[in-house]
Amino acid sequence: ELAAAVRDAFEPRPWRLWADDPRESIATRVRAAQETGCFDRWQRQMNSTGPRPGWSVRAVFEWADQGVERGTPLHVPAARCLTAVAGPEDRPEILEAARSGTEGARCTALRYLADGNDPDVLDLIEGAVATGATPVVEAAVAAYERMRSLAAVDRARGWVHRPDALGAAAGRVLACRGAAQDRDLVLAALREAVRGEGPDAPTLWTLVDGAGRLGIACAAPVLRHVYRETASSHLRGRAARALAATDPSFAAGFAVECLWDCEETTRELAARHAETGDNRVVERLRRLAADPAEEDEVQTAVRSRF
Template sequence: MFDPVIAPSGTLLGLLQRGRGDGTLHALAAPRAEALAALNHCVLGDPRQDWRVENRSLYYARLYLDLHGGLEEIEAHLFDVEDQLDTEESRTGLALAVLGHLASYGRHDALLLLRRYAAGGASWAWALDELALRDDDAGLRTLAGPVLARFPATPEGEAALAAAVRDAYEPRPWRLWAEDPRETVGARIRAAREQGSFDRWQRQLRPTGPRPGWSVRAVLDWAQEGHERGTDLSGPAARCLVAVAAPEDRATLLDAAAGGPDGARRAALHYLAEAQDPGVLDLIECAVDDGSHAVADAAVTAYRRMPGEAAVDRARRWIRRPDALGAAAAGTLACRGGTQDSPRVLGALREIVRTQGPDAPALYPLVDGAGRLGIVCAAAVLRHVYRETASSQLRGRTATALAATDPSFATGFAVECLWDCEETTRELAALHAETGDARVADRLRRLAADPAEEAEVQTAVRNRIGPDLDLQV
């Protein structure tokens, strides 16, 4: 899947792609045809940076309802010939999830479209999971034949069926079909379930590969062998070292961390960092300066995981570095530093935004740190990140930081956040949005009454009932 092209944040399309609350508000005020075109563009071309952690489906489904949008564009996308050529779930997953939410709101056309796609589409398993949550037993029973027809009655087909039953995210359809009296349906599903259970039992008993001997040298050699095969075993090797390393082995581990072969060096650095060895910080710095790319990455990762004040003290020196170790040091101070570190964290935040933009991964801990430390003068750069980032996860964390640093948050961004695509951001807004705004009162009532809304958001809404707002729902 190609990285999505994100429109400027000041456009309707850019707002909707980001999942911002202002996207919904602007769409409802725009000409309906223009709003639906932008909405379809988002649903058919998933704009998320990481579809596994960012939410958009409920956000877009609600907008379809508000705009009384038809599903012709989604239908054409799902049943396009490309569906058989590009079988990646990322091509259709967002559209199917939107249909699932629309079905839960009572859109029968969305339910029928999901059934059709489950019967004939490439990402049928995703559609079936959506139906498992929303369809009735009768509707699911009609899909038994089309789904089982995908698996020929051959050893390979039965193995694939057993894997599909075993790995199903929502087991309800398979359990329902297992009760079917027909030999070609119920008996076949029951046999597949038994085979899946047997396969799982076999995997638990089967050795997963070579294992290290029980000595420090054997563990380091095992880590090096894995590195030569292209497998990073530094984490498992470090856990093994916890079990076998004794005080007399420290010299061996320090030598390996200072100049051993890459696989052994990575494992030794990982172990020494978790053990808070007094010499590991100097070894980490040397590994970043003179080690290979793999060793430098392992050293930075090991440092990020280090507990203790020594790591925080060293971060105050390393934060000036213009490399990955400097970014890790900034993150350490943001998460664990004191108020005396506020200028350093603010400087790192501004520098990352200036040099890497509002979507840089290094911004996550710095944004959190600005809120944790209450850096009021960071509000300006946080507002910029909030507006421009394409990541709804980062925007939500930025909103949390603004709630702690920006006095205008309650009457500004908090109001918009009530329509945000992320439930944690809506929850934050429900706690902070100024209820003197008429839009806030109406939106809180809708969230409280919406059966699709997350329980945490509704709890936050109901916490406003009383002195702040009288919600009649």
């Protein structure tokens, strides 16, 4: 029990102190427990039941299914294993698994095919969202969002109107990798997310960034709403960054408020944009410049204004 406690300790420093205890009986026991723990870790690594050289595609799928049975999703590392063991001759088996395999195998195959930009993967992802269980749908959507190909972006333009998870993912793909022609689609996705999920929806992080990246001026009212209502200081900072790129009134409005924000990146943004015609702004900038506890990036931004 002592060896297990030492081995699994979140903070090992107390055990190192006890190993140096002047009382020999205590120090000896703790040092022995430390040595046993090191041996246990080595033994677990040697006896690992995970992937090994020479595994087949079928063995990788079975390992992923074992993870599902244990309640530990393994499709992400299993997909990396497929990259090492699968060859061109295995593609039909992987496609079949992605189309109608067991849960672990299907998630693994979809991830592998998406990472490799397989020409059939987009149709398989759409099919998985339509027919798969919740874990399969989540894995398919996550695999799709990782794709960087032009085909994935083009498909997003058709999927973004869907009312399901794939439609939401398509909006995020366009926010990250879309072009100027996709501004209306990203704006619609942003509005729908705020309307349907509120100002703290996780999907807003990507959509807000996309609104700023694409310079969607019409998104400013929605971004102001997110800035005011979100409980997340990080999302508020992202909204402020997007407003700086889309809202002409940002410098005289929210930028002034952001000078007092709790996030240093938001204060840095405000220091670069806030109009100095307001005495409060000038005084705050001076305080930030003189504050020895302020972050270097913020002070650099402040000094660039004087």
